[in-house]
Amino acid sequence: MGSIGPVLLRTVKALAYLVSGLAAGVAGLVWGVLGTLVTAVLSVTQLGAPAFLGAAWVTRRLAGLERRRAGWVLGAPIGSPYVPVRGHSLRQRVLATAAQPATWRDLAWLIALFPLGLAGGVAAVVVTAVDLGAILAPLWLWAVPNPHAPFPARPLMTTVPGRFALVVLGLAMLPAAAWLVRRLAGLVAAAARALLAPGLHRRLVEETERLAATRRRVVDAQAAELRRIERDLHDGAQARIVAAGMTLALAARKLRSSADIGADIGSARRQLDEALAELRRLVRGIHPPILTxxxxxxxxxxxxxxxxxxxxxxxxxxxxxxxxxxxxxxxxxxxxxxxxxxxxxxxxxxxxxxxxxxxxxxxxxxxxxxxxxxxxxxxxxxxxxxxxxxxxxxxxxxxxxxxxxxxxxxxxx
Missing domain, CATH: 3.30.565.10 (Histidine kinase-like ATPase, C-terminal domain)
Incomplete structure (x- = not known):
């Protein structure tokens, strides 16, 4: 029973997807044709640009519903393929919208959905009706008898053993009918994914934006690193070297007047050693020589x-x-x-x-x-x-x- 539940749920979702595709196909075809005609007629007027953007907005909403509907079969809704439309003027927004392949793929799917939805929906309804009709044969044949049925079906439809034989046949064919419904739904959903899923254009735009952001961060990090190096050199090593120079200058003066200059010379040497050590640390902070x-x-x-x-x-x-x-x-x-x-x-x-x-x-x-x-x-x-x-x-x-x-x-x- 644990494995029957998920299969039954998938079958019900697939059946719902195919049956709802009948109405979705009609709505998509009507809107695709109507929206294209209205936009084409208004394109020679000043209302052409607003009409195109409005038609694209409606088309995207219908395509979004199709992505969510396909998610019933695919397990998750299809991702959005659109990139942000940038532009201050109406013309720029129209050109940016028209340049996206997803705009035209949405329209292509709404038109293609009519034959696909019609074929899949009718096939699902027929398969389901025939199989359920066989399973429920004792009920509906008792309520609506048909004594004039042709010979191959007459024993099955007019006798009690025949009606229960139909039940057995319907139950035996139920797994095959469910598989066929799931298979049909999977094919239609795969076609939807092929047209409505994010394509190469979206991936290239995202990669370009990511690379641009990374480049900006690298430039900022490099500038900050250079500022840090300049600050460390100015406030650290440079100040120590200057102090060492002053100490040596004082020692030179004392050399003329006093013989006790050992302490000053020693202090100067220590300061120079510290400055050298700090410069080496700074060099290692930029690029350690051991790496090379x-x-x-x-x-x-x-x-x-x-x-x-x-x-x-x-x-x-x-x-x-x-x-x-x-x-x-x-x-x-x-x-x-x-x-x-x-x-x-x-x-x-x-x-x-x-x-x-x-x-x-x-x-x-x-x-x-x-x-x-x-x-x-x-x-x-x-x-x-x-x-x-x-x-x-x-x-x-x-x-x-x-x-x-x-x-x-x-x-x-």
């Missing part, structure tokens, strides 16, 4: 060695990836380790680096207290860096931990 020299696995191993956490690294030590992928993956690991050590209170961290066909996967998991904010400046900047390469970054950090950063990058072989 030894690749991503070695750079991750270096990060793990410098981390105060107990870090385990899993991955192929000899694998190399494109430079952009290595740089982005390196900063994913660096940000994950820094957050685990500074904010999460973690003691252990596991870094996994793997490549499956054309996808490079990097994950950083710690045993800290979690609660990382994906919208924070560090993680948001990291997400932008990953998305600039058409990658994805997933941040899973429930309160109480653990925190997992998982990044995937497309990487052609």
């Amino acid at each position: 020299d030894r690749g991503l696995p070695a750079a991750i191993a270096a990060l793990a060695g410098d981390s105060p956490l107990d870090v385990t690294v899993a991955g192929d030590a000899g694998d190399r990836y494109p430079a952009a992928v290595e740089s982005a993956a390196y900063f994913v690991v660096a940000e994950g380790l820094a957050n685990a050590a500074k904010h999460a209170g973690a003691g252990r961290c596991t870094i996994t680096l793997a490549r499956a066909r054309d996808v490079v996967r990097v994950s950083v998991a710690d045993d800290g207290r979690g609660g990382a904010d994906p919208a924070g400046s560090g993680l948001d900047g990291l997400r932008r860096r990953v998305e600039a390469l058409d990658g994805t970054l997933i941040i899973d950090s429930p309160p109480g931990g653990p925190t997992v950063l998982h990044a995937e990058f497309p990487c052609a072989s």
